[in-house]
Amino acid sequence: MGALVDRIFFMVLKLVQEFEQLNHFTLGTNTAAANLITRESTCKDLMSKVPVSEVDIQSPKEEREELCPELGESKQEKIPEETVEEGTFPRERQKEEDSQQNQDMESEEQQLTLEPKNVVRLSGELSHVNQSLLQSQSSGSTESLTSGEKLKYQHQEEIQQLRQNLHRLQTLCNSAEKELRYERGKNLDLKQHNSLLQDENIKIKIELKQAQQKLLDSARMCSSPPAEWKHCQQKIKELELEVLTQAHSIKSQNNLQEKLAQEKSKVADAEKKILDLQQKLEYAQKVCRIDACSLEKKQLRERTREAVENEAKRKQQYQEEQQKRNLLDQDINELQKKVKILQDKENTLETTNSQQQSRIQQLEAQLKQLENEKIKSDENLKSNQELSEKVSGLQQENEALCKEYGKFLKQFDAYVRNYNKKCHHHKTKLHRVKSHFIHEVELRDKRINLLENEIGILRQKLEKEKAFQDQITAQNDNLFLENRKLLEQLVEQEKVIHDNKCMISSVQHRVLSLDKENKQLQENSLRLTEQVGLLERIVRSIQICRGEETILSGISEYEVLNKILPLPNSSLSGTGLVESVGSL
Incomplete structure (x- = not known):
């Protein structure tokens, strides 16, 4: 999954860069530049948020995949290393640890539930941006039915490709959500299984203490060490070894909990790094926006110079030019305000749509420059064809990655089945040991009663x-x-x-x-x-x-x-x- 997300992210970045190059060649006007800048900034913001959410989704998956084999190894280890006194833990500590684990799991689940909401919100913002772009394109197409139509159709096709890529990302996010839900259910089953094992360990310890007391009493009554007494002592040692193995498994679980805490700290560090990268991206976006505003100011200054030169020729249109100057001054003030208010996306989209409609009416005279740029657009068509070939190759790579993902899912299902079989086998072993221990205790009680009768x-x-x-x-x-x-x-x-x-x-x-x-x-x-x-x-x-x-x-x-x-x-x-x- 991590490799898929990285490749998709690089593909989207390549498409954005190529899209920027095409826009530098094709769109020279202020309206087209502003639209492209806003469009690119929104796409970059969304694509920077989507991989962050997917990395957050992957981190609990990787933690759980690392925990599953460690749990299997801890269950297979049966070598005693310490005494029974070190293996007996109090119930209060176990309850506190269980409560802490439950709180951690609840906090993780809340974070995971917030991530799909963020993805849905981002997809809604993308759809809103696309609608606004379509509206602006439709209004521009009605007013300027000239040679720029081809370029606009090309932009529409590229936008459709971006939509398809976003749709693929949404499908990947949905599949990741399903996997997370499946793994949450598995974690709950593992918690229940661990609690049952702890209860059984406590019961076995209590029964062992009772058996030891009975054996001490019988040892006081019968001081001589015959063959049967030695046999009983051997069985008691075997039971103590089994208790040691269970204590060792409990210690391994505590070690796993410490590893979980360490991995959580690593996740927190990764989130801090992600926040730093987001801040850097925001700073870069602000720099790009300031550069765009400076370009618009330069163009406006050139327009004012042309207006001054035309004052001598058009004295009759003096009043109309004054109105235009007022409109230009208003535009400059609006641009200075936009640099400060670009954080609110919805307000910026509405203001840009209104400004685009006003600028299209004022800048009809500059359509002649676009005719000179047709030659350049023909050259760009060739480059677009090469890009389409690259996109087809990328689609093939995506299909291959999808196949690899299917194989990975099959391997994961096989691993889960083997793990469930091991758990079932361990449960049967515990049940057999418990029944054997109960049978031996009953035989000992009968023998003690017979000995008491004989002593009388x-x-x-x-x-x-x-x-x-x-x-x-x-x-x-x-x-x-x-x-x-x-x-x-x-x-x-x-x-x-x-x-x-x-x-x-x-x-x-x-x-x-x-x-x-x-x-x-x-x-x-x-x-x-x-x-x-x-x-x-x-x-x-x-x-x-x-x-x-x-x-x-x-x-x-x-x-x-x-x-x-x-x-x-x-x-x-x-x-x-x-x-x-x-x-x-």
């Missing part, structure tokens, strides 16, 4: 074992009391029975055996405490590795303990010995 069962078993140990300690206390009683009985029997020393010695041996049994019982109690510690460790390892086998293994170990500890029999043997001693 094991606690009940431990309470039973503690009660069994309490019973054993109570029996040991009873045995200690019985030992004391036996010792008292032995002391009393020593006083009474001095003869039965052999029996007392046997009784002492039996007491020593009972002490040994008590020591064995104490050692068995210590072994039981050590076995309880081992059982707790085994239970913790079984909670994660083997779910349903824990109950059966616990029952079998409990039976083994019952077989290992035949404590009541030993206590009965001690009591039997005591009874036997009592009978003796």
